[in-house]
Amino acid sequence: MLTDVMNSLPMLTLAAADGAKGSGPLIESWAAAPGWVLLIPLLPLLAAVLNVGCAIAGVKTKLPAVITIVSLAAAFVLTALAYLSFSGETRIVTGWSWFDLSWGDGPGQSMKADFGFYIDNLSLLWMLFVTGLATLIATYASEYMEHDVGQGYNRFFFAFALFVFSMSCLVLGDNLLMLYLGWEGVGLCSYLLIGYFYKKPEAVAAAKKAFIVNRIGDLGLAIGVFLTFVHFGTLEYAELFSSEQLAGYIDAVKAGNAGDVPLMAQLIPVFLMIGAFGKSAQFPLYVWLPDAMEGPTPVSALIHAATMVTAGVYLIARFYPVFLVSEWALPVVAWIGAFTAFLAATIGMAQFDIKRIMAYSTVSQLGYMFAGLALLSSTGGVFHVLTHAFFKALLFLCCGAVMHGFAGQLDLRKLSGLWSQPGWRVVSVGMLIGCINLAGVPFTAGYFSKDMILAEAFVTQGPGYGLIGWLLLLTAGMTAYYTFRVFFRVFVGPVRYEPGDDDHGSSDHDHEHDQSDAHGHDGHAHTDHAQHPFHPHPPRLAINGVLATLSVLAVLAAGLYFVTPENKGWVGSMLKDSTAAQVYFDGESDHPTRAGLFLIDGDAHHRDHAHADDHADHGEHAAHGSFLGFDPHKVMYYVSAIVGAIGIGFAAWAHGPRGAVSGFLGDRTEAATSRMDAVARSFGPIPKWAEHKWYVDEFYHFLFRAPLWVLSHIFHAIDKLLVDGLVNLIGYVPRAFGRLAQPGQSGVLHGYALSMAGGVAVILLVVMMVAG
């Protein structure tokens, strides 16, 4: 029954007959449903609990890492099993009842939310890469964090495992409150892990900032949840997506009567997306993510690049039907995504800290994912999530290996020629693979996924979507530039390096050791000592193994594009039975306008063009977008390749190596300077502004934080002087009166007893009067 309902969703024959009456029959019994699926979230939770045990027992070995890796690997295997045995039929596995309050028997007269898990292709897809990457990165971290064994090691792996649990709840949850639980749960783990080096004030500030900025988004999400409940009367996905109401809205949009969808329903996605923008670091709530790089690098790779930040994309993919019926939701998402992609890329181009560059790159790529979903290329958007997860995790882990080996050095002006260093080959190759993916070099995974989004940007009609296409294309070129800027600077060229601030402890974990006072001086002390030979220590087995594995996976991910080409790759085949189904597959002949949003396959040909024309504001020119007169789907492969090549070429010219190609590519002898400096100077203050992140943080500070801070002090003063002062004044009158009346007696208890007696007397008096 559920199959019918869920399969029919993309097909828009939303059955009003079955399932719509309630969730009762939809929830499978333990016996019928694959109950072991519950182990996927529970295993990481168990690991977290065991790690708490390790902390209590004072374990001073790598045991917590082993516990975490084993349980995450098991969770991954179970996810893979769930995927392999998945019949295409959406399953709901309920752990236990969480919220349950009813005030009537009618629909919407109960607030119910279970600890239940919604197994469909979309959630499985997400869980596959979440658990897989988490296992790999935990392995990496077991070596990366080894300086902290016995100190923060237990704490680190506790939060790490708890993160995977929260993420599982977010992705697998079968209702909005479970999503919210995971949503804030990952926020907590992010908070704990960003603030891992808690003696560093920047880390503490960054952790706090991440949590608070996310809370702003969470308020939007909460209101979205409330609206959904009020409007649809349920919080559970199964009921929501099979509701007659939603089906009615879809029908209305399909029939060209988009205006029939009530305002309330149109507002739901608007509020949900605020939550998505917070968690996925989109403008204007992106400011926390770059600062989050204060956390240990494995955390940056897993949480702040590959998994947690894609939660917003997941939210939109999960609620795709709800977004589609809203007139403004997707255009807003498209514009915000494109603008964020561009803005973050401009900042990324001007940074010198390689981890920050990767952070801004993440913000930028997330913008692509949002734009992809919003431009009706859900397959492209989700595919980009997947490919990005691999290559960005890889890039971060490579940066981490560099940071680990060079005593915390992250400044690309102080590192050069790592390719030629003994022991750094795996890292270099991994970095190269990550870079070509990110830059969109042809036939890489990143190329295919970005391409799908770019093509759709020129095809889909919407408010200013043509401009979005150009903006995204320009950003693709900028991405190629800043990506290879890092590569050329750090990995090729002359062998030069300066160790970072953490020299003698030779890692970024020094803050954990007892030198809370010494830290401030360290930086200076060791640049002075830079003369004494510093030996970078190259990564060992665990880190190299993980980097190699991820490199292979990042390359292989490209192959997914060719699995079931009729669905636009494996991702498309996964999505087509889920809520995030691509709304049309027949991209060649018909393109969606608002009225034709939900057309798929053959249906497209039956569409009456008149409907499209009714809605002039949604696409007055022929319903076919084009790229300079060509079919975007066909030419975008070449266009994006050319744009990427230009970006890489420019990076090579500006930051490239010397040697055989120096005459052609330009010469660079110093690690610290490059040809780019001259170019940058010609732009005047703009590069400086970009380096200072366009002063957005300062702007927010003056616009929000400072006034609030002043207001708080004013409130505090008012509270003391006015609100309390008034009370004191009132309090003074009877006291003065009392002194007058009873000099020498101010015993409060005495007064109380008197009043009490008075009160009783009043009662008695009334009683007498009435009774008498």
Place this chain on the structure above:
Amino acid sequence: MLIVLLILLPLICAGLIVFNPKGQAKYIATGATLVSVVIGAIALIQFDFSQAALDQMVVKAPWVPALGLELSLAVDSVSLLLIALTVLLGPICVIGSFTAVKHDVKTYYAWLLVLQSAMIGVFAARDLVLFYICFEFTLIPMYILISLYGSANRKKAATKFFLYTFTGSVIALAGFVYVVWFHASLEGNSWTFDLAALGESARMMEPAQQGWILLALLSGFAVKVPLFPVHTWLPLAHTEAPTAGSVILAGVLLKLGTYGIYKFALPYAPEAVVEYAPLIGVLSVVGIVYAGLICWVQTDVKKLVAYSSVSHLGFCVLGLVAINSVGVAGSVMYMISHGFSTGALFLMIGMMYERYHTRSMREVGGLGSTMPVWSSFMVFFVMASVGLPGLNGFVSEIMCLMGTFQSYGWTGEGGAHPGGTLGVLGPWFAFFAGTGMIVAAMYLLIMTGKMVWGKYREPEGHHEHDELPTDLNAREIGLLIPLAAGCLIFGLYPKPLLNAIEAPVNETVAYYEGLVPVPELEAGMTTVANEGDHDTEHGEGDH
């Protein structure tokens, strides 16, 4: 009988403490409170939750029959759960005071026990006079605890606490007297002080009369909650009170105010509540944001948590005046969960204070490196307080907000909004109260940032405590574990609690059926789903 036992046992033990020459005060008190916990547990088991809305375990004894006065005790599920909370906090307060209280030990524990009896009496009383006596009587032990065992400014704080809340209660008394008189005049001079009977009569009053009753009751209960702008006694009292005093104050005494609103204001004056709910809602929302922002600039950590209580209890009152099931149930949940998380925060601050003798976050901080156990618990309870899903704070907070959001004339023509209910608050109240969640994250994380993270700071001349280790000892950990477990269990599995309070909450909400007008503005909103022909609807959409 269990309820009587719960009230009498601490009283008897208080007497034992006072008249026992050997001075084993703390052991007697511990024993009394632990036995109370057992009795409370038995009461929970014996209570028939399938009849949760009914008064059970009824004890009635004639008191002054001529006046209709009865010693009437009984519990419904809400009362019982609040009693359970009180009883649970009992041993935590007693054991938590072992090293903190050094002088007049006998008096201290005796009054602590008396306070427990009085609080249980408030929740169990089903006779108005008994209720009022217990309600007022809680002031005396608390006054003594603050004024004898508090810190530097204790006299002023105690006096202010006493006079402020007492003044409010006297006005509430006038309201009660009027209700009693009204009932008597209605029933032909047959006197009763039975709460249920009084409620039935009160609901028959004219709206204007109800308005006065509501005003009178609120002056008593709002001060106790405390609702903005009558909250200023609280930060002072909290800051100066001894740890156990703060725990009880935050954990139970404030709930007397919200319980009073729930038990008296809501059922006695429904028409007035409907009329004044927006006003009370505005005060709650202002309190949430205003107190939250004040928290942000505090340097005294105990004052910060005290103001956070003002902010948090704003959610609780907001849920109550949302007068729908989700809101009121959320509010009742809030009463219980706030006792756990904020009570624990006060307890933890007390443990820190015992070691460093300062509450200033400028002087002490960065305890993560020296007190890892304390710090772990601190982060945990901060997260519970901030409303992290999976912990108790979330359940109640989200329900209060959801109830507030729902409480609006959503139900348009054709039932376009099946999840909406009638009410007089609505999305804007929920939105502005929701900003309180952001503010809460701000001040609580700043507190955590200063107290737990960062570089270790200790006040000048700090030396190790004679009896206490640097980090928490087993006794202290043992106190925190039940609270932490409570936060976790009620966060992950609140269903039993929700099921338990469902019936009485629905009964209270039922008084409001038909009282709330359906707003006109929603009438034009129709659902597409319920219309057969979309074309006829074209253009009528709402935008």
